[in-house]
Amino acid sequence: MNDATPKRLFLTGGGGMVGRNVQAHPAASEWDIHAPTRAELDLTHPQAVATYIADLQPDVIIHAAGRVGGIHANMANPVAFLDDNTLMGRNVIMGARQAGVRKLINLGSTCMYPREAENPLREEMILTAPLEPTNEGYALAKILAMRLCQYIRQEDPDALYKTLIPCNLYGLYDSFDPQRSHLLPAIIHKVHQARETGDQTVEIWGDGTARREFMFAGDLADAIWNAVRDIDEIPDLMNIGLGHDYSINDYYSAVAQVIGWQGDFDHDLSKPTGMKQKLCSVARQTDWGWSAPTTLRDGIEQTYKHYLEISGS
Structure with a gap:
């Protein structure tokens, strides 16, 4: 310009x-x-x-x-x-x-x-x-x-x-409030809390195979x-x-790797899995001629850093 x-x-x-x-x-x-x-x-x-x-x-x-x-x-x-x-x-x-x-x-x-x-x-x-x-x-x-x-x-x-x-x-400026947050910020908050409290299991609703x-x-x-x-x-x-998309299980695993939590996931099969897929x-x-430049891992790392900054952790 x-x-x-x-x-x-x-x-x-x-x-x-x-x-x-x-x-x-x-x-x-x-x-x-x-x-x-x-x-x-x-x-x-x-x-x-x-x-x-x-x-x-x-x-x-x-x-x-x-x-x-x-x-x-x-x-x-x-x-x-x-x-x-x-x-x-x-x-x-x-x-x-x-x-x-x-x-x-x-x-x-x-x-x-x-x-x-x-x-x-x-x-x-x-x-x-x-x-x-x-x-x-x-x-x-x-x-x-x-x-x-x-x-x-x-x-x-x-x-x-x-x-x-x-x-x-x-991503950045997302809501991490468990009452209002969407999937990825909710996972980040949940896995971070598990690491901080020493919990060895994190619950996933359904079987985790739904793709998003x-x-x-x-x-x-x-x-x-x-x-x-x-x-x-x-x-x-x-x-x-x-x-392309990832399963709910993939998102949990990716967040756990970024945060450094090494526990196990517990699937509550009594809870709904949700729509099987929603892909554009x-x-x-x-x-x-445009494609998204940020990998899932890089995006989660940036989002987690932002989460730590705003939560004071």
């Missing part, structure tokens, strides 16, 4: 894991990034968002904000998950259109795929079958935002409004910045992932 003045970027969800990794990426230093907090800008208020974007006149928008939660939160609050996420996506995308912003990266979710979709999950499968009921509201809101971007491009091909669908994520695709969040940030640079070239809709197709991503 040769301009003396950095280009202006509006980032929603700047306080979340994805948003913080986007801002920590080396490419961020080349941009004038505006990432207002929820207190500074309520994304569910259409006029406030429209005014903010019109006043800021960003060169690019990255929409990474959302109301997120686990299965229990989604099931207990389906109205809020549908309504809040619909409003956020609609307000940011339409605010961008009204302000004449030509470049926007919208982040979707793999929950947009049908519940019974065949693996690997290909982008054209979206809207071909029923969704997973436990997070349907969130998924519908994400699909609406994706469709809105596509419709805007249908009416105005010069509006580069593109949607990226990341696979599962872990988890990408280091710093790699998603790298993909996002590359997409910003190549926004003319990327497809309107594209998965961002590894293209990376055919479009491969054609674009």
Whole structure:
């Protein structure tokens, strides 16, 4: 970038894991990034968002904000998950259109795929079958935002409004709270506690054979910045992932090796194993020429170091 003045970027969800990794990426230093907090800008208020974007006149928008939660939160609050996420996506995308912003990266979710979709999950499968009921509201809101971007491009091909669908994520700025954390940070916390207390066994729900695709969040940030640079070239809709997965047992073993815990795993077969697989197709991503650079071990090592820093261990 040769301009003396950095280009202006509006980032929603700047306080979340994805948003913080986007801002920590080396490419961020080349941009004038505006990432207002929820207190500074309520994304569910259409006029406030429209005014903010019109006043800021960003060169690019990255929409990474959302109301997120686990299965229990989604099931207990389906109205809020549908309504809040619909409003956020609609307000940011339409605010961008009204302000004449030509470049926007919208982040979707793999929950947009049908519940019974065949693996690997290909982008054209979206809207071909029923969704997973436990997070349907969130998924519908994400699909609406994706469709809105596509419709805007249908009416105005010069509006580069593109949607990226990341696979599962872990990494720096993740939540390690056992009540809220996802798989890998939960494993890190559990195995670390076992090492600290001298426990010789760690429990795994089910038989551990279910397979999951988890990408280091710093790699998603790298993909996002590359997409910003190549926004003319990327497809309107594209998965961002590894293209391969690991079993739950593999993740536990990898974390144990990094942490240095040498106990045994105890499988509680009375607990559910979960979906057998959830793997994204990376055919479009491969054609674009990008792949995730961080190995599983390196990603876990960086995440564990971050865990120790924030926990004071």
